[in-house]
Amino acid sequence: MGRHSCCYKQKLRKGLWSPEEDEKLMNHITKHGHGCWSSVPKLAGLQRCGKSCRLRWINYLRPDLKRGAFSQEEEDLIVELHAVLGNRWSQIAAQLPGRTDNEIKNLWNSCIKKKLRQKGIDPNTHKPLAEADRNGAAPTISTERTSGSSDVNPSSTGALGNLSHLLSETAQSSMLLPVYDKNQSEAPHLARPKVPPKELFLDQLTTGHKSPSTCRSSGQTLYFPFQQPLGYSSESGSGDGASMNSLWFNQNDFNCSTISTVMPPVSPSALSTSMGLNLPPDNPRHGGTGIGSASVDSFYWDGTNPSSSSSTGSRGSNSLGFEPQSTSSILENSVFPWTDIAQEKDTRAHLGEELKWPDLLHGTFAETTIAMQNQSQSLYDDVIKAESQFSMDGMCASWYQNQQPQQQLQAAPDMYDKDLQRMQVSFENI
DNA sequence: AAGTCGAGCAACCGCAGGTAG
DNA sequence: ACTACCTGCGGTTGCTCGACT
Numbered sequence: 001m002g003r004h005s006c007c008y009k010q011k012l013r014k015g016l017w018s019p020e021e022d023e024k025l026m027n028h029i030t031k032h033g034h035g036c037w038s039s040v041p042k043l044a045g046l047q048r049c050g051k052s053c054r055l056r057w058i059n060y061l062r063p064d065l066k067r068g069a070f071s072q073e074e075e076d077l078i079v080e081l082h083a084v085l086g087n088r089w090s091q092i093a094a095q096l097p098g099r100t101d102n103e104i105k106n107l108w109n110s111c112i113k114k115k116l117r118q119k120g121i122d123p124n125t126h127k128p129l130a131e132a133d134r135n136g137a138a139p140t141i142s143t144e145r146t147s148g149s150s151d152v153n154p155s156s157t158g159a160l161g162n163l164s165h166l167l168s169e170t171a172q173s174s175m176l177l178p179v180y181d182k183n184q185s186e187a188p189h190l191a192r193p194k195v196p197p198k199e200l201f202l203d204q205l206t207t208g209h210k211s212p213s214t215c216r217s218s219g220q221t222l223y224f225p226f227q228q229p230l231g232y233s234s235e236s237g238s239g240d241g242a243s244m245n246s247l248w249f250n251q252n253d254f255n256c257s258t259i260s261t262v263m264p265p266v267s268p269s270a271l272s273t274s275m276g277l278n279l280p281p282d283n284p285r286h287g288g289t290g291i292g293s294a295s296v297d298s299f300y301w302d303g304t305n306p307s308s309s310s311s312t313g314s315r316g317s318n319s320l321g322f323e324p325q326s327t328s329s330i331l332e333n334s335v336f337p338w339t340d341i342a343q344e345k346d347t348r349a350h351l352g353e354e355l356k357w358p359d360l361l362h363g364t365f366a367e368t369t370i371a372m373q374n375q376s377q378s379l380y381d382d383v384i385k386a387e388s389q390f391s392m393d394g395m396c397a398s399w400y401q402n403q404q405p406q407q408q409l410q411a412a413p414d415m416y417d418k419d420l421q422r423m424q425v426s427f428e429n430i
Numbered sequence: 431a432a433g434t435c436g437a438g439c440a441a442c443c444g445c446a447g448g449t450a451g
Numbered sequence: 452a453c454t455a456c457c458t459g460c461g462g463t464t465g466c467t468c469g470a471c472t
């Protein structure tokens with residue numbers, strides 16, 4: 001136990017990652033998955049420790065990262081989740097597909113905290129500052145990691161609002177927020193909608209716009225809403241309790257191939273009751289969870305790598321006291337109109353091609369994945385498993401969906417520029 | 431133009447839990 | 452049961468860059 005052994009090694013690079021390093025890591029993981037992180041630097045030819053590689057991948061290179069400004073809905077959700085979960089950033093991030101715990105943590109510390117204080121709300125207790133002062137400085141939400149459910153303040157109703165509404169509904173339907181089944185080895189935060197980072201750069205390349213502002217709290221919804229949801233209405237974002245539910249389905253990164261891992265932990269009964277869904281009686285689950293089960297038109301990374309999720313999965317404290325229920329099992333309970341999704345996915349993938357996405361998409365990513373499709377599965381299975389799954393079709397669809405709101409905004413955060421420069425360099429070398 | 435300050439963000443550090451041998 | 456290794460998490464640091472003086 002204790003410090004990672006690699007930390008003792010000398011001559012390892014630290015600090016910011018260069019585009020070349022990013023490219024090496026990206027190429028390696030795209031082709032082989034990460035497997036054992038400690039072996040990644042060596043295999044990828046990097047002078048970094050495995051821990052650093054993992055962090056870089058999770059926080060920056062991972063294909064499903066959303067990036068960009070947080071929407072107001074996301075900020076609200078973070079506040080509400082924080083009221084329940086405290087500083088459990090990973091669990092909060094699990095409810096925000098495409099967002100990392102680090103990103104959320106930074107947003108909280110730099111932005112949301114300040115906003116709450118300005119509104120007279122104690123960011124620790126989520127109670128009015130005056131009341132918090134009267135009760136003393138001790139916050140009701142502990143940051144001690146091993147405290148289990150003790151740091152949860154379910155009675156906190158100040159900023160809880162929508163979440164309490166959701167919880168009351170979900171409790172009745174045996175669901176919980178951080179839902180994952182250890183046996184399924186699918187931790188939500190490791191299984192998010194997969195969108196390639198190239199999407200960001202392609203957007204820059206095609207639109208060439210530059211954001212006049214870097215404000216993360218602009219309220220601009222870069223990735224919301226899901227304009228053509230999965231066969232049901234997403235119009236419930238009215239600002240009341242229903243907005244919580246609508247948020248779950250405003251993930252426009254959604255696609256059929258990733259549905260098993262993307263789907264937020266909402267039970268069918270909750271959906272049907274709160275959203276008026278008519279659930280189909282039988283929905284065969286498309287694709288599979290392993291490389292070997294890759295379908296003809298899409299490739300899956302293995303999302304069942306026990307090593308990548310066992311720790312989180314088992315440690316994920318169910319602070320709400322609900323019965324654990326696997327996301328997969330929920331999905332297998334026939335929540336979605338699968339056929340429609342597949343059709344829409346294909347349509348959007350096609351449209352994505354028309355939008356020159358293939359220039360990048362059909363570069364390294366596509367070549368790699370197509371090659372992997374055609375190669376013997378055993379080439380990789382015996383060596384490494386990736387932590388997540390994604391499909392190229394999903395990428396196309398997601399990108400296409402993301403184009404619309406971004407183009408409408410005519411602006412993107414300046415942060416993309418750095419990414420653009422890096423990726424331009426990277427892809428020029430491919 | 432130069433200096434200062436603060437916000438935002440990427441990355442590091444240290445610890446804890448899980449797991450295989 | 453013990454140990455070593457690996458992964459993941461949360462707190463913290465330090466760098467970058469824009470705003471301001």
